[in-house]
Amino acid sequence: xxxxxxxxxxxxxxxxxxxxxxxxxxxxxxxxxxxxxxxxxxxxxxxxxxxxxxxxxxxxxxxxxxxxxxxxxxxxxxxxxxxxxxxxxxxxxxxxxxxxxxxxxxxxxxxxxxxxxxxxxxxxxxxxxxxxxxxxxxxxxxxxxxxxxxxxxxxxxxxxxxxxxxxxxxxxxxxxxxxxxxxxxxxxxxxxxxxxxxxxxxxxx
Amino acid sequence: xxxxxxxxxxxxxxxxxxxxxxxxxxxxxxxxxxxxxxxxxxxxxxxxxxxxxxxxxxxxxxxxxxxxxxxxxxxxxxxxxxxxxxxxxxxxxxxxxxxxxxxxxxxxxxxxxxxxxxxxxxxxxxxxxxxxxxxxxxxxxxxxxxxxxxxxxxxxxxxxxxxxxxxxxxxxxxxxxxxxxxxxxxxxxxxxxxxxxxxxxxxxx
Amino acid sequence: xxxxxxxxxxxxxxxxxxxxxxxxxxxxxxxxxxxxxxxxxxxxxxxxxxxxxxxxxxxxxxxxxxxxxxxxxxxxxxxxxxxxxxxxxxxxxxxxxxxxxxxxxxxxxxxxxxxxxxxxxxxxxxxxxxxxxxxxxxxxxxxxxxxxxxxxxxxxxxxxxxxxxxxxxxxxxxxxxxxxxxxxxxxxxxxxxxxxxxxxxxxxx
Amino acid sequence: xxxxxxxxxxxxxxxxxxxxxxxxxxxxxxxxxxxxxxxxxxxxxxxxxxxxxxxxxxxxxxxxxxxxxxxxxxxxxxxxxxxxxxxxxxxxxxxxxxxxxxxxxxxxxxxxxxxxxxxxxxxxxxxxxxxxxxxxxxxxxxxxxxxxxxxxxxxxxxxxxxxxxxxxxxxxxxxxxxxxxxxxxxxxxxxxxxxxxxxxxxxxx
DNA sequence: AATGAATGAGCCTTCATTCAT
DNA sequence: GATGAATGAAGGCTCATTCAT
Numbered sequence: 001x002x003x004x005x006x007x008x009x010x011x012x013x014x015x016x017x018x019x020x021x022x023x024x025x026x027x028x029x030x031x032x033x034x035x036x037x038x039x040x041x042x043x044x045x046x047x048x049x050x051x052x053x054x055x056x057x058x059x060x061x062x063x064x065x066x067x068x069x070x071x072x073x074x075x076x077x078x079x080x081x082x083x084x085x086x087x088x089x090x091x092x093x094x095x096x097x098x099x100x101x102x103x104x105x106x107x108x109x110x111x112x113x114x115x116x117x118x119x120x121x122x123x124x125x126x127x128x129x130x131x132x133x134x135x136x137x138x139x140x141x142x143x144x145x146x147x148x149x150x151x152x153x154x155x156x157x158x159x160x161x162x163x164x165x166x167x168x169x170x171x172x173x174x175x176x177x178x179x180x181x182x183x184x185x186x187x188x189x190x191x192x193x194x195x196x197x198x199x200x201x202x203x204x205x
Numbered sequence: 206x207x208x209x210x211x212x213x214x215x216x217x218x219x220x221x222x223x224x225x226x227x228x229x230x231x232x233x234x235x236x237x238x239x240x241x242x243x244x245x246x247x248x249x250x251x252x253x254x255x256x257x258x259x260x261x262x263x264x265x266x267x268x269x270x271x272x273x274x275x276x277x278x279x280x281x282x283x284x285x286x287x288x289x290x291x292x293x294x295x296x297x298x299x300x301x302x303x304x305x306x307x308x309x310x311x312x313x314x315x316x317x318x319x320x321x322x323x324x325x326x327x328x329x330x331x332x333x334x335x336x337x338x339x340x341x342x343x344x345x346x347x348x349x350x351x352x353x354x355x356x357x358x359x360x361x362x363x364x365x366x367x368x369x370x371x372x373x374x375x376x377x378x379x380x381x382x383x384x385x386x387x388x389x390x391x392x393x394x395x396x397x398x399x400x401x402x403x404x405x406x407x408x409x410x
Numbered sequence: 411x412x413x414x415x416x417x418x419x420x421x422x423x424x425x426x427x428x429x430x431x432x433x434x435x436x437x438x439x440x441x442x443x444x445x446x447x448x449x450x451x452x453x454x455x456x457x458x459x460x461x462x463x464x465x466x467x468x469x470x471x472x473x474x475x476x477x478x479x480x481x482x483x484x485x486x487x488x489x490x491x492x493x494x495x496x497x498x499x500x501x502x503x504x505x506x507x508x509x510x511x512x513x514x515x516x517x518x519x520x521x522x523x524x525x526x527x528x529x530x531x532x533x534x535x536x537x538x539x540x541x542x543x544x545x546x547x548x549x550x551x552x553x554x555x556x557x558x559x560x561x562x563x564x565x566x567x568x569x570x571x572x573x574x575x576x577x578x579x580x581x582x583x584x585x586x587x588x589x590x591x592x593x594x595x596x597x598x599x600x601x602x603x604x605x606x607x608x609x610x611x612x613x614x615x
Numbered sequence: 616x617x618x619x620x621x622x623x624x625x626x627x628x629x630x631x632x633x634x635x636x637x638x639x640x641x642x643x644x645x646x647x648x649x650x651x652x653x654x655x656x657x658x659x660x661x662x663x664x665x666x667x668x669x670x671x672x673x674x675x676x677x678x679x680x681x682x683x684x685x686x687x688x689x690x691x692x693x694x695x696x697x698x699x700x701x702x703x704x705x706x707x708x709x710x711x712x713x714x715x716x717x718x719x720x721x722x723x724x725x726x727x728x729x730x731x732x733x734x735x736x737x738x739x740x741x742x743x744x745x746x747x748x749x750x751x752x753x754x755x756x757x758x759x760x761x762x763x764x765x766x767x768x769x770x771x772x773x774x775x776x777x778x779x780x781x782x783x784x785x786x787x788x789x790x791x792x793x794x795x796x797x798x799x800x801x802x803x804x805x806x807x808x809x810x811x812x813x814x815x816x817x818x819x820x
Numbered sequence: 821a822a823t824g825a826a827t828g829a830g831c832c833t834t835c836a837t838t839c840a841t
Numbered sequence: 842g843a844t845g846a847a848t849g850a851a852g853g854c855t856c857a858t859t860c861a862t
Binding site: 019021022102105106107108109110111115116119120123124127146149152153155156157158159160161163164166167168170171172176183184187188190191194195 | 310313329361368375395
């Protein structure tokens with residue numbers, strides 16, 4: 001059963017590098033040391049192969065550190081939120097150059113049905129945990145709408161280093177790489193926590 | 206001179222719909238009511254056509270309001286920053302489902318050389334103006350590194366509604382559309398301004 | 411393994427008929443009863459196919475009699491030279507209307523890199539054997555330069571029936587075909603041998 | 616009427632360089648500083664242009680020395696023949712790298728209808744003059760068939776330096792260029808004249 | 821007299837897929 | 842279970858040519 005797995009891995013690399021359309025079956029099979037017909041034999045279709053590759057990628061995406069949970073240290077919600085942000089930033093900056101990360105980024109820009117599956121299965125739980133952490137960190141002072149906005153804001157600040165990577169690299173000096181993950185995370189965390197303290201104070205718009 | 210423009214528009218639609226590789230020259234020409242050879246005649250290349258489409262898209266992206274400049278109201282930096290954020294969020298949410306938006310999102314996930322040009326020509330100026338506004342709004346209290354991080358954070362919070370659109374739509378109820386632009390913008394602005402007031406206060410990490 | 415050979419033969423015919431540029435892959439494949447993609451599959455390229463066709467042609471050019479060697483009858487050099495010339499003329503006149511011949515003629519007028527290979531591999535040995543024969547036939551009385559000139563002269567007299575064929579056919583009545591090979595050869599031989607006997611006698615220029 | 620002539624010259628260069636099929640109308644027009652449609656406007660056809668180019672080439676081919684005629688010096692036929700051969704060899708070696716020469720060589724290998732015209736108009740007269748010279752030089756001792764063979768042999772010895780140029784350049788050291796024209800011509804002439812003296816003596820075959 | 825725009829036919833090539841083995 | 846040979850559809854591109862101006 002080695003051949004099938006080889007193809008899967010090769011396909012992940014190829015699709016990450018060139019995308020679904022530009023990535024060719026021949027390239028995948030060559031890289032997997034298999035015959036041209038192997039893809040059709042094992043996966044029936046290029047499309048079906050792609051679907052399986054995405055699942056494979058999703059499964060392997062979390063590899064590394066586990067996501068910090070509120071339940072781990074329910075008494076230090078602020079600290080927990082900081083840990084979560086640090087974990088998320090590290091993960092994003094790390095997977096930037098990874099096959100998995102590039103695959104996901106592509107799916108984002110060019111959604112297929114596979115994205116539905118990914119959203120429900122992989123992203124939703126992560127997002128919900130963040131909601132729990134933020135809620136705890138601000139002492140339950142936010143209504144649902146504000147909470148969601150807060151979460152999206154945090155995710156956005158983290159995500160930009162991943163989705164905007166291509167653009168950031170092409171702008172001025174300030175480069176942000178994996179080695180800056182902790183600095184970035186602490187910056188975001190500080191900002192987030194500070195806003196909770198006085199979240200009822202309005203600024204003029 | 207109509208044919209060239211027709212092709213440009215058709216190409217924008219096709220590339221936005223299918224991407225560069227999956228979008229075919231034949232499809233574009235059919236849609237433009239022109240001959241297959243027209244692309245070659247007017248743009249020399251599929252690649253060159255794509256490059257021109259991106260520029261065209263960028264030019265048409267800002268349609269509507271002009272970007273608020275610090276120079277407009279140098280005495281109310283905070284207000285100016287709010288205006289800028291509101292403008293940026295509106296722009297992003299507006300172009301979300303647009304050909305322009307999808308085109309840009311694709312470029313981000315799968316950068317071509319065209320992105321270099323876009324970065325220098327289109328994004329850099331916008332990003333620099335934001336830097337000026339933030340610097341003024343916080344009274345010059347941030348060093349360069351912190352200033353950049355602040356800018357990226359703001360952009361990230363806005364951008365997530367654009368780049369993350371596909372994912373957000375697939376998550377829980379909370380939907381954010383163009384009609385929510387002002388609410389979102391004011392939320393981001395509040396957060397940003399507040400953090401300046403006490404930006405020397407450290408939170409535990 | 412029949413398809414590849416079929417394509418090779420069809421290609422030889424087509425390239426001989428229309429040349430490299432005017433000869434189309436489609437035509438070749440149709441004539442070979444194969445699919446258009448077959449050329450690419452078996453030869454990768456139109457260019458590579460052409461290269462292989464030339465080699466194939468060269469291999470099949472000598473079909474029939476082997477080249478007479480001086481070593482065959484070292485004691486009758488004059489007779490040997492005659493045999494060689496007869497062999498060469500027959501070969502040229504035979505391949506005149508042949509695909510092989512037309513292919514070679516084209517290569518001569520419009521050399522590609524394939525000609526280099528042909529020159530070293532196929533022509534050089536033949537030319538050197540002629541040198542040996544002439545040297546023996548004239549009793550070694552010629553210096554190297556004169557020997558080379560003599561060889562070129564002989565080859566030229568033979569070759570003109572091949573390279574000049576198209577022109578000769580369009581001139582006056584006198585037609586020279588394969589059936590005249592022996593007459594032509596003996597004429598050339600006589601002339602060559604006679605010049606050796608008195609090769610030190612100068613004529614006024 | 617400059618444009619038409621410009622196109623004619625450009626076409627000669629392009630066709631000589633790339634041949635009829637590979638040479639493009641656009642290339643010709645660019646090189647002539649004219650519009651793409653100019654060829655069709657002035658010559659109706661690419662094919663017709665080619666025909667006119669050949670005539671143009673033929674007209675300009677003889678530029679330089681005039682062909683020596685028997686009538687010039689009817690009393691020294693041998694000397695005349697030598698002069699003719701020298702003239703012919705010089706001409707061939709000179710036109711080797713010329714557009715005209717390359718054009719003719721191509722026509723030879725890949726005859727079009729244009730060759731018919733060329734044969735009758737340009738080559739026939741030259742060939743007939745040679746016939747007259749040889750007939751005179753050998754004192755009328757040859758019957759028509761032998762005379763023709765003799766002429767072809769002489770032409771062949773000269774022509775090989777032109778048509779075989781590509782091959783000769785790829786063989787051993789002995790290089791023959793324009794500077795060797797006189798040496799070559801005298802070699803051929805000597806050989807030709809000598810064969811007449813004893814043209815009734817047979818050598819064994 | 822001359823041209824820029826536009827065309828349609830056709831070419832080489834690539835690709836995912838199938839089929840007999 | 843796996844493969845080499847072969848296919849057909851399609852794609853980007855080039856080219857000679859035409860047409861309105």
